[in-house]
Amino acid sequence: MSLPYFCEPDIVDEDLRMVREQLRRYVDEVIVPNGDAWEASGEIPRHVFRDLGAMGFLGMRHPEAYGGGGMGALSSVVLGEELSRSTYGGVASALTVHSDMSLSHIAHRGTHEQKQRYLPAACAGEKVGVICVTEAHAGSDVAGLKTRAERTDSGWVINGSKMFITNAVFGDIYIVAARTDPHAKGSKGLSLFIVERGNPGLKIARKLDKHGWRSSDTAELYLEDLHVPHDALLGEEGKGFYYIMSTFQNERLVIGALSSGTASRAIELTVEYVKQRQAFGKSLWDQQVVRNKLAWMASKTAAVRSLTYQCAQMIDEGRDIVREVSMLKCFAAETLQEVVHTCLQLHGGTGYMIGTPVERMARDARILTIGGGATEVMLEEVAKRM
Structure with missing residues (x-):
């Protein structure tokens, strides 16, 4: 199976051809008939994550030992192409932010315990991933982030805000970028943390009304005296x-x-x-x-x-x-x-x-x-x- 007018590249093997066929069927049978309703509600149902997770499509790049497919970058391309063919960009963005832009930090840099705790549920679509980097005055300029994390005896306390965050309202696993070295300048001194849904310091400031991508939930977040344990640090401190x-x-x-x-x-x-x-x-x-x-x-x-x-x-x-x-x-x-x-x-x-x-x-x-x-x-x- 190929996209209109274009041959399937030779580097796409039989497994990925089957992935494409199954994805296209799901897009045609589930996403397209319901897309308008999701646009109106400003969100996609959780069952969509669970459906695609059960089919093995939300963790194709993640390690097999933690529920993933152990596949390469080509699987992300096939996923992105087929979801975008639905004509509902919000659906495609919500799902790919989950599969390729948030939980991938845990898959690549997490400890065994972190991977074991979060990846199986994420790959199954039971938990939704969120990446929290962008701020009101720091988008493409990541080095300009102002959110800070201070070390305490029991862990870390994070204060700041995040803007334009996809899956923010209905997410479960938030990957938060914060500055851990107040004296470091520019790209130095940034670290990543795992924050779980329900943390009292994580507040939805407002759900944002967007020009497009209407079916993906997007919000501004406040991080107010948000406490996380030491083991919430993702990867090495300062390497964020x-x-x-x-x-x-x-x-x-x-x-x-x-x-x-x-x-x-x-x-x-x-x-x-x-x-x-x-x-x-x-x-x-x-x-x-x-x-x-x-x-x-x-x-x-x-x-x-x-x-x-x-x-x-x-x-x-x-x-x-x-x-x-x-x-x-x-x-x-x-x-x-x-x-x-x-x-x-x-x-x-x-x-x-x-x-x-x-x-x-x-x-x-x-x-x-x-x-x-x-x-x-x-x-x-x-x-x-x-």
């Missing part, structure tokens, strides 16, 4: 910035997959529409300018997809991909803007109506040039390595 940067590489890979999956589906829906839509005595597809625009969008999307799979393969080979994945993140997200807005234009007034898939995809796509490292920051990362 490097852990975050490492996980960002995977987040940017997933954004490449979300972009290629969304763009591919937008093109597919638009080709169907313009072949049916009659204007000036013939279908829009019969207009050369329309065909050429769609062919150009398909060509750019194919390039995004190829770079996405190349980056995944490089990750699995253990290579440094900061340059390549930074290229991918900005190229994929910016290409997606062009694709979805071209597709909306070709839908005419219909494309501007709320409830039309292409209208929703255009809204949802906008965040991808911002989240995970803004385009401008990604281009600087590329320039540094030229």
Whole structure:
């Protein structure tokens, strides 16, 4: 099985082809029919996490010893592509933040006890993961974080706030970045902590009303005298910035997959529409300018997809991909803007109506040039390595 217009890369083995087929079936049978209701409620039901967890799709990259699949980066690409084909970006973001951007910190850096305590439930979709890095004045500039953690006899006390946090309201396992060395500057002195749902110091300040990704819950958090034990520290003290940067590489890979999956589906829906839509005595597809625009969008999307799979393969080979994945993140997200807005234009007034898939995809796509490292920051990362 392949995405429209594109062959399945040879590096995708039979196991991943089966994953893609099962994911696509679930998207078509469960997510698409219910997506509008989830958009209206601003959340997706917990059973979606449990369903995909039971199918083995929320822990594909995590160790088998703790309930995961022990698979490589290509599994994240397949997951991102297929979830994004639903046309509900909020669903795709909530699930991939859980599978690839939050609990992966525990999978890579946790102690045996931490992995044993959190990963099986996370892989099963029984517990939902949250990554808490961004603050109101520190997004792409992670070194500017102001949340602080102070050591006490019984553990740590964390104070600060976090902004634009996906899964914040209904999450269970929060990975919180805080500054543990008040004298360190910039990227030094940051650490990560595991905070569990129900901690009295973790407060939902407000649920945020967003332009897109309507079906993912997003909130601002307050951390007020939040007490955690010593063993809540994740990895080594002071290494948090490097852990975050490492996980960002995977987040940017997933954004490449979300972009290629969304763009591919937008093109597919638009080709169907313009072949049916009659204007000036013939279908829009019969207009050369329309065909050429769609062919150009398909060509750019194919390039995004190829770079996405190349980056995944490089990750699995253990290579440094900061340059390549930074290229991918900005190229994929910016290409997606062009694709979805071209597709909306070709839908005419219909494309501007709320409830039309292409209208929703255009809204949802906008965040991808911002989240995970803004385009401008990604281009600087590329320039540094030229």
